Amino acid sequence: MKIFQYFLSVFLMANLLGCTVQQNNLTVDVYETSSNGNKLKKISEFKSGEDAVAIQLLPDEKFQTIIGFGGSFTESSAYLLNQIGKKNRDIILDAYFGSEGARYSLTRTHINSCDFSLSNYSYAPVAGDLALENFSIKEDLDDIIPMIKDAMELSEDGFKILSSPWTAPPWMKDNNDWKGGRLLPEYKDTWALFFSKYITAYKNEGINIWGLTVENEPLGNNSNWESMHYTPEEMVEFVSKYLGPKLKSDGHDIKILGYDQNRDELKEWADVMYKDEESSKYFDGMAIHWYASTYDYMPDVLQYTHDKAPNKLMIQSEACVDAEVPHWNDDAWYWKKEATDWGWDWAPDDQKHLHTKYVPVYRYARDIIGCLNNWVQGWVDWNMVLDTQGGPNWAKNWCLAPVIVDPEKDKVYFTPMYYTLAHFSKYICPGAVRIGFDISDKDLMMTAAQNPDGSIALVILNMNLESRNMKLSLGDRSVDIQISAQAIQTVVIPA
Incomplete structure (x- = not known):
């Protein structure tokens, strides 16, 4: 193309x-x-x-051997691509996945709805459906799946997909809510079956899922959007007794990554997940986010986790400049210390020093370089496309994306963040070895x-x-x- x-x-x-x-x-x-x-x-x-x-x-x-770099297929991004003209839709997808573009090789998507969905939804909406006879991914057929398929057609070398749930259906949880709560013990088998059905459903659409995280942000998000809580011990128990055995018995060859939240508590999770062979045998590695600090990529924590399990993966699975309305067609803003994030707005006083104002380009490049130099094997951005408000999403959780669109005017803006990520994704190929x-x-x-x-x-x-x-x-x-x-x-x- x-x-x-x-x-x-x-x-x-x-x-x-x-x-x-x-x-x-x-x-x-x-x-x-x-x-x-x-x-x-x-x-x-x-x-x-x-x-x-x-x-x-x-x-x-x-x-370490590099797995890849990329961004995320969210409902918000996929929906926006359906709202703009075909010419601009093709330009954006080619920019990410075409041979002359950023050549994204590692991506992420969400299982059920997330904060960057237009509404709350689950693939298993019928309460008490233990066998998941009503399971369906129809919610993804109009937006996420077409976006993935179009990207697959453009990508010469293909890309891997990491999928993450923000929550189980509310009827499986102890608070019967989209936000917070824990998985009820009587639904652990059903929730493991849910993952297996998801993998099969996507495979039937011609899409292979490379890896799963057990839960996006298991420590929660102050009940601002979909979430479900685990302690490290609870996640190990679910994976070792339910999820791992179920995926194996159903013949799914897929990576399972634990944790999937900020690096400031990574050591505790590494100690529990990698305690012994029994606790770690179904985990292929660890997923991490960067939101604990706007400037510190926490090399000591990354090194500690690698040393704890040298043969396990570390994947940076989510990052974005959040709590900030995009600056439309303003390249200079991305090179200035004008950005804020959730920590600048909401962090307690004893953590404010971790959330200074920062240059967005520096934050991305610094973190990717710091991660690579400390054993991380893949780095995934959050939304690929957002609008000029930083959405759309039901949670009104405004964020930036490397590509911003104005669907009403059918306009596209490639921010400096797009080029920053492409400096890595375009030139460091999957299978590369850090030297x-x-x-x-x-x-x-x-x-x-x-x-x-x-x-x-x-x-x-x-x-x-x-x-x-x-x-x-x-x-x-x-x-x-x-x-x-x-x-x-x-x-x-x-x-």
């Missing part, structure tokens, strides 16, 4: 005509997004300068990975108000390049 190439021609055609940089025998392709207006622009000319930051790549130092590096200036953040084809991609974040000269070395080869002030840059070394 060439529609996306047409859309990008205004600001990316120069990239296609750009030259590969070759100095001192090291050939590189350099792409930059910056506050000065670059949007994945291919850079081929660099100003000469002194005091270059030395970067030495160490490909013999190998760490070591040395960098002489700690004011720059970076990560590096070697792709399955042998090419190397490194992503560099410069949060300073000045540009930086850099000398990049791989073995005895090197090249002199430069990163702009307030910029994120991907450097690709061909195989």
Whole structure:
């Protein structure tokens, strides 16, 4: 599909005509997004300068294998794509999944409704239906499933889908409510069957689910939208005695990820989930969110969890700039410390310091780099598309998305967040292995990975108000390049 190439021609055609940089025998392709207006622009000319930051790549130092990067298929996003014209719908999907786009490889969707649904709904609406004879995914047939199928047609390499429930049907819970409460013991078998039926129903639609999280945010959300509570011990008991055995007996080869909430309580969950072989045998890993802090990616916690279970997965399953109405067609806003989040508005005084005002581009790039450098294998954004209000959703939980649309005017805005995520998803492929590096200036953040084809991609974040000269070395080869002030840059070394 060439529609996306047409859309990008205004600001990316120069990239296609750009030259590969070759100095001192090291050939590189350099792409930059910056506050000065670059949007994945291919850079081929660099100003000469002194005091270059030395970067030495160490490909013999190998760490985790990367699963992928991407965003989420929510009812809100899928609904909006149905409200705009086909041309813009195709442009957006091609931007995310096409060969010239961000090439998303790891995605997420919700089981039953969530805060980014238009209403509350469940696939099992009939109370007391223990055998789930009335189970149906008809709620997804008009929006989420068509969006996924269209993305599948565009994606040359395919993508994985991680599915998460926000809550069981209220009739299975001790408070009979969409919000809060716990699963009643007499419905544990039925809730495990629910997951199995969901996987089968989607498979019958031609969609394979790669992984499940047991519960989105099991610690709750102050009853602001759909939720269901678990302690670590309760989740281990449900997975080890009900969910794991049921999925296995029904022949589902699928990943099960535990926790699925903020990193500040991750250690406690790792201690319980990975206590011994019995507690951990059905868990393939841990899902995490970033909402505990706007600036701290919590490397010690990530390292602790990896050390606790080196062979288990860690997937960042949700992130967004929340509690903020989108800034329509205002690139500059995303490079300023003007954003707020739920913590800035609602956090208790003793946690306010964790929720400073922040530059949205920095928050995303810093967290992805920090996660990758501390054993995380996949990173998934929240909604792919929202409107100019930050919705629509029944909970009025306004957030930002990388792509914003005005359905009434059939207008589309690709925010700087879209390009920030693409710096990783487009150039670090599934199956890539993170490699070591040395960098002489700690004011720059970076990560590096070697792709399955042998090419190397490194992503560099410069949060300073000045540009930086850099000398990049791989073995005895090197090249002199430069990163702009307030910029994120991907450097690709061909195989």
